[in-house]
Amino acid sequence: MKTAPFKTKVLTANRLSDGISVWLGAHGEWVVSIKDAFLARHEDAVTAIETAGKQALADNRVVDVNVIDVEETSAGPRPFRLRERIRAEGPSIDYAPVATARVSQAA
Amino acid sequence: MYRYDEFDHGFVAQRVSQFRDQVARRLTGEISEDAFKPLRLMNGVYLQLHAYMLRVAIPYGTLNSRQMRKLAHIARTYDRGYGHFTTRQNIQYNWPALSDMPAILEELAEVEMHAIQTSGNCIRNVTADHFAGAAADEVADPRPYAEILRQWSSVHPEFSFLPRKFKIAVTASERDRAAIQVHDIGLQLKKDGEGGLGFAVWIAGGQGRTPILAKKIKDFLPEEDLLSYTTAIMRVYNLHGRRDNKYKARIKILVHETGVEQLTSEIDAEWAHLKDGELKLPAADIAAINAYFAPRELDARAEGWKELAAWKKSDPGFATWVGRNVAPHRHPDYGMVTISLKPIGGIPGDASADQMDAVAKLALEFGHDEIRVTHEQNLVLPHVALADLEPLYRALLAEGLATANAGLITDIIACPGLDYCALANARSIPVAQEISNRFGDPARQAEIGDLKIKISGCINACGHHHVGHIGILGVEKKGAELYQISLGGSGDENASIGQITGPGFEPDQVTDAIETIVETYLSQRTDADETFIACYRRIGADPFKAALYGSESQAA
Amino acid sequence: MTVIWTKDGIVESDPWIEGDAEQGPKLLSLADALAHAQDNAPFGVVLQPADDVTALAPILDRVAIVALSFPAFNDGRGFSQAALLRQRLGYTGELRAVGAVLLDQVPLMLRTGFDSFEVSHAPTIARLTENRLPGIDLHYQPSADSTDAGQGYSWRRTARANG
Structure with a gap:
C-alpha cells in the first residue's frame, strides 16, 4: 500500500491573554513567528508537539491549538493552507492606516 | 437620540463588572475555553485568525460625536488605529x-455604549433605516421602537440561549433601507385607518446557507403590542x-x-x-421614548439653494459628490x-481613528451632532x-x-473574509479592492449607474x-479560493435572492x-x-450566462 | 460531587438527587408521571427539553418537584419551559435545573422561575456556596421572579434584596 509522503508539521495556537497567533518553538516556548517554530519531521515529533499543545491548552496558556502541515522552504516553513499562511503572515491587505501597532506582550 | 438614565447606567456598569469577572475566571483558568466561549460571544468577543475581535453595538446605527470620538480613542489605544463598520451597523x-x-x-x-449581544445565540443588536428621523418618506421615526426592543431584549433571561442568533430590523418607509425581508423579524x-401607529410584521427571512425571504404574518400590529407579540414569536x-x-x-x-400558517397560529x-399582560406598552412609555427622538428643530437655511447651484457649477467634483452622496431631507433646506x-x-x-475623529468633528460642526452607520458599511450625517x-x-x-460613489459599482459591501475571520473560506477584501480599482473611473461608474456588489x-x-x-x-475548493457569482439579488422592498450564474471563478478571473x-x-x-x-x-440570467460561459453552456 | 443548591444554600440529603438509593421517591418521565398520577406515593417529574410542559397541567397539584433537564448548556428550551410552568400554569412547587448548568446561567434561571440547581462543577459549587452569583440586579423585562416595577418604564424591574 502506498502511503502519502510525510509532511513536516508545526503546532500553532492563539495566546489566551491577547489572542495573538503563536507557534510552538524548539524549547517548548510559544513564538510569534512561524520561522521560529519547531519542525516536526517524523511521527514521534508530531506526537510530542500534540502532547505539548494539549498541556498548554489545559494550562490555559493558549487556545485553538492545531497541528498544521508546512512545506520547508529557504524562507522558512510555509503552511500549505491559505488560512494558515494568512495567520502566519498577517492580513494579505495593507490594512493599518498608521504605524501604531502595539508591541505584543510575551505570553 | 436616546440618553441613558440612571437605570441604564447602572445596568451597563453591572454588565461590565459581570464580564470583568468572567474574563478574570478565564484568565486564571477557573473556567475552560468551552465554558467561556458562550460568555465572551454574548459580549461580542470572538477569537479570529490573528487575535481576538471585539464587536461593539451601535444600536440602530445611531451615534453622536462624543461616541464616535470614543470609538477612535479605543482604536488608537487598544487596537491598531482603525476599526471596521459592519453590515449590522456595528x-x-x-x-x-x-x-x-x-x-x-x-x-x-x-x-x-456596550458590546452586549453582538454575538451569541440571542437577540442581536436591533438595526434600523439609517435615514430614520431625516427621510421625507417615513411614517414616523422607527428608532424609538428599536430602542424599546433593545432594552427589552438586553440580557433577556428566557431568550439568551436560543437555537441560533436572532436579528430584528425596523423601518418606517415603503422604501426599505433596512433590508427587513432578510431578517428573523422585520x-x-x-399607520392604520385612524392614524394609529403599528407594524407590519415579517418573520423568518435570512441569508446564510439557506437564503429565504421573510413572510408577512401580520398586517398591522398595534404599537402597544410590540413586546408581547415579539415575546410570543x-x-x-x-x-x-x-x-x-x-x-x-x-x-x-x-x-x-x-409551514407559515401553522406557525403563525402557534x-x-x-x-x-x-397580549393583555404586563408587556403591554403604556402610551406614556411609548411617548417618553419617542420624545428622545423628537424631530430636530432645523432652522430655515434657504440661502443654501443658491449657493449650492453656484458651487456645483464651479466644481464638477463637488457636483458629482452631491449628486451621488446627498439625498433629500424632509426639510427642503437640508x-x-x-x-x-x-x-x-x-x-x-x-x-x-483619525477619520473617526474627523467625522465626529464634522458632525458637531455641520450635522447637529448626529452620525449614522449604514448596513452598507458607510457613515451618514x-x-x-x-x-x-x-x-x-x-x-x-x-x-x-469624499468618494462620490454611494450606490455605485464601487460602493461594495464586503465581509472581512479570510484576511481576518476564522469562519471564512476565502478572502473578500482583495476581491473588492480589485473590482473597485477596475471600475474606479468616475465617468465609467456614472455610466454604469446604480449597482450593488456584495461579497461574502x-x-x-x-x-x-x-x-x-x-x-x-x-x-x-481543493485548497484554493474560488468565487461563485450570483445575479439578481436585492435587499430592498422588492427583495429577491440572487441566482448563481454557474461554475465559480478563480481569484484572478473574478474582476474580468x-x-x-x-x-x-x-x-x-x-x-x-x-x-x-x-x-x-x-x-433574465441567460444573456449574462452566455457572456460568461459561452452560449453552449445554456444547454447544460 | 453533585450537590443541590438553592438560595438558602447547599441542600443536605436531598431526596430527589439522581442515582441515589433504591428507596425514596423518584423523578418520573412525563409519560410515567401522567400514567402514575393516581398512585399514592409522592413523585416528581423530570422533563426533557422537547416535552410539552402544559401536558402537566392536569396533575401539577400532585407533583412534588419538577426538574427540567439541560442536556447541553446551550439548549435553552428549559428557560421557556420554566417561564410557562410558573407564569402560565401557576406552578409554585420546587423547580429544579438538572444537567449542564453553568454558573453564569444560574441568575437567568432564577429569573425564569427555577429555585433549585443540581451542580457538579467544583468552582461553580464554591461560588454558589459563597452566594457570589454573577448576575445583574437591574432588568429590562418582567419575568417569573419576584421583582419590583416602577423604574421609569413599564418593562423594567429591579431585583428584591431578599428576593
Missing part, C-alpha cells in the same frame, strides 16, 4: 487583547426551533418546515396569553449626506444644511472621505451576497467576470435609465 476591532476587554467596555460605558412601522421559536443542526436552527427553517395562540467608506481600492467599511455642503465636502476631501467570504453571508445585484461568494456582466448589461439595457437590476429582471 463596529469591529480586529486586535484587542482579552485582558484589555473590561477596560474597553468601561470606556464604552462612559459614552453610553418590522415596518405604519421568540417563545415559539425557542421551544420549537431545531437544535440538532446549527445550519437548520434559524427561525426561517422552522417556518419552512412547519404564535397567535401564545400571544393570546400575553440633505442627508453619505460619507463613503469605500475609497477606490480601499477596504470596505474600514475607518482610521443625516441633517446637513445645503448651505454647509461645500465646507463639509472640502473637509471630507482632506480626510479621504463564506456561506454565512455577512457580506449579504444573496441580496447583491451582483453577489460574490468565496468558497474553498464582473466586467463581462457589466458590459452585457450596458449592451442590453433599453437606455441609461434602466438600472442593472431592472435590466436583469427584464432579460
